[in-house]
Amino acid sequence: MQVFLAQVLNGLSLGSIYILLVTGFNLLLLVAMIIHFSYPQVVVFSMYIAWVAMKYTGGGPVIGVLAAVGAAILMNVFCAPLFQKVMKKRGEVDINSTMVLSMGIGMIITDVLSHSFNNGFPISFEGLLSGHETIFRLGLISLQSGQVAALGIGIVAVSGFFVLLYKTRAGRAFRAIAEDPNGAKLVGLPILRTSLAGYALTGLLGGVSAILLAMLFGSASPGLGEQVAHKVLAVSIIAGLGNLVGGLVVGLALGVLEALVQGYVSGSWSNSIAFVIMLVVILIRPKGLFGIKL
């Protein structure tokens, strides 16, 4: 029972990061109409920038947080014109070409990380950002600062995002564009500016996710982005592309499932079992459990 509870706690903290990532991914899909497959790779890139900033300035976690958030926002906004250009060239919204473009960006990020940072070796975070400080322990159940931060900040960030989306004018603009881009244009909504705001907002969510991932794992490697990217896209498909509420449920469920499998199955089989379950759901319901919202 203690193993079960410990793994559920682990799973909830991991799931809350998946939720943040899936929410950012879905927002880009809804507002900018792109499948930014390498969005999690941008997040891992931000983790590396935070590590570099802290290592070479000798600064504390605040410098790391600012560097991660800044890098994620800049990367996302920098990529925006590329996506817009590809979509314009095709004459219509083309999710496939934006996905391929994003995969190209992911290839570059992963290879740059494996060449230029720490000689390609995994990086590890120190101090507050390592998140390994034990806050509470009861038998096998132990609660570490990284888990608490991931869960707490994850819930606050997602709640804040939903308040922004459903209770503010900017949020209404996002939803209007997601619902009907042509209608939104007709009523005078600035499509490009709102899309750019969407890129920046997802960058912000990405930066927060980068810090939480650093606190939860305490380390990062160049291949982490590919693995997370795959899971985020899978969560989004299982939930139903663009379905924000579905993303919350499935993201949390995947986190808990993964942690439980890791708790009871030994070795590298654990990851595979989570993938098999994901695969079965995708094969049976390619349009998602909660329906596509595009």
Add this chain to the structure above:
Amino acid sequence: MPLPVYYFISISAINILMSWALYLPYRVAHLHFLTIANMAISGYTAGWLVMSLHVPFWIALLIGFALGGVMGFLISFLIGDAPTFAVVIVGFTFIYITRTVIENTKAVGGTLGMFGLPSIGGNPVFHRWAILIILFAMLVIFGFLIHRFDHSRLGRAASTTFMDKDLASSLGIDIKKMGMLLQTASCIIAGGCGVLYGFIFKSFHLDFFTFHLVGIFMTIIFVGGYSTMWGSLLLAPILYGVPLLFPPAIASWRIVIYGVLLITVLVLKPEGFITRKFVHSIETVLSSKRKIRNM
């Protein structure tokens, strides 16, 4: 034949075949990365058959083709008409699962891999020529079949499906069967390529079947041009060969170079270098010359 030339020719041929394996399902807008998993599954199975059960290479190769085809066919039942992103994620998931299974299977060497595969015919020189002849036979046969497909009613049906699935359905095209046909064909090619890939190096290792392969094949097909088979034929040797001429310090960045090239082409020339229009204009020139010569 010098070894570097042998490796260049054989790997270029594998890259062309694998790009065609991706090109075929992309005719109906499916990015079918299951092919990479199929390469690994067929390759390792053939390697195990040859090493452990002493099955002759030729039979192992045929089993590799068949295994790829059967897997592709079975999976296509479920994703024959799925949206592109679902097909992509199924492919990636299979790559992860395949890697994990191989990693944990001692019979195929686990994380260490499988080394010391025997030469075909017991002679290294014969082995190299045999591999090259098989690869070029495959290039000719599959190239001919894909060319015929592109110029057939089925090819036109695939193009219609790529442009607009609703339109294709209303014209009476069975989208699912079309997807199944192309996915199965691509997996057959990938199965054979997987076996040959391992026998070129006389070993199998998990590092052969990573996401780098996805990047390489994707760059070949999108930079070369996804609307015809000729782009891959032209670009695969160039993309593989040119980085080999660079100094090692630059050549190690080849994935970054591929990524930049891919993005640049997608932004500036979305259909890639060899477009259908370009091929058509060359065909027109050639046929008019032929007509003049016949007069």
